[in-house]
Amino acid sequence: MNNPQAPTARKNGLVIQEMPDEVLVYDLKTDKAHCLNQTAAFVWKNCDGKTSVSEIVLQFEKQSGTKVEEDLIWLAIDQLNERNLLETNVTSKFAGESRRSVLKKIGFASVVALPVIASLVAPTAVLAVACSGVQTADSCGTGNCNRGTPCTSCSPACGAGFACGCSGAGATCECIATAGAKTAASKKG
């Protein structure tokens, strides 16, 4: 059954970087980066608010030179929707179905690449140089969590192999190496 919806690709608040077979999209509102593979990128580019899903199917078939199930296009639309890359929410065709069962169904029938959108949250400047996802550069540089601040606000947490050592009245945060008694204070990262 054809679905009458005609989704619209969101363009505002995005930085779009076109590549030969992919599109990279950076969402300025959420600081998330998304990499759309060729199939997902094709669907996104054709979401103009006028073209229905069944028409996108036809365009896709023309471009790829092969017959595809409408579900393949819907799989792309679902992912675009989830990542807030469409102007308005569309009603999923797969409501109630698990992603696994949908993928299984489409995957077997499809000879073209399934739509895939890889996403990540862009790091802050500090996290881009950190030892792990929870440490700051300072904590890398010194192995500690905001050393010098009162124990009530020891954050972010120390990285693997370190624990925030805080005890006694008026103590301040310090990361202590858990393997052995070596403190990591004054060690540089």
Next chain:
Amino acid sequence: MENEVKKELKEKQKKISFESYGVKISIEADCDIDFNLIKNCLADSLSREFNLVENQTSDHIFYINGDNFTYSLEKNKEKIVSDVSFEFLLDTLESKVRITVAEFAVGRVFLHAGVVAIDGKAIVIPARSYHGKTSLVAALIRQGAVYYSDEYAVLDENGYVHPFPKMLSVRGIIDQYAQKDLPVEEFGAVAGTDAVPVAMVLITEYVEGAEWKPEQLSAGQGIMEILPHTIPIRNKPEFTLNVLNKVAERAIITKTMRAEAVDTALLIKSFFAKLAFKI
């Protein structure tokens, strides 16, 4: 009485202003502090891209408050640390200034990465701290590669990488954690002086006994792997993605686990030599 205190504070207050990679920074203090030590420390940390400027309106102001024993540090009126030793203050200040420069550098994109060059083409190795970046760079330059950086890949608008040849910060000499800064000459190597194109980006992580199995990534996948190490991505996403795209157009982006640095360096060189005709 209050006025006298204020007057005394004002007299004591000291300040330096400098510019690094187009970023204007001031450091002010309300106490007697060794500004020469701070200047030398920052100049080394910023790979000598450190120019003192008089009467500059700075975009980033660090403020040191302290007495003879403990110090506090603020950046743009936000507290960073308080009641710390001078040694710790200096470490924190150095780290914060370097990140500020890396985030706001004009016309440059800083990646947290090691960089070497072979035959005028750069190999960029993005990695977090404590992930063996310096060990790998050291192994490569010991085997003849030209040293560019063990800290930052500094990319220009064309995707070329510029030298950031600060001394290599090597662990394992003092103990497992502490770093010792060694000049590139200690490794029998030389530092690059010119910007070079990036020919290969290697996404790798040390895993004991890991097998070298380089998998080539698409441009988009590759950029997604580089992004977690890209310092200015939030501050200037459009420029940054454009630069990364230029790198990805030209370079091979490959991913693999790796074992020991010395063995990996040999494998990288061999892999790179095979690729060279394609790049």
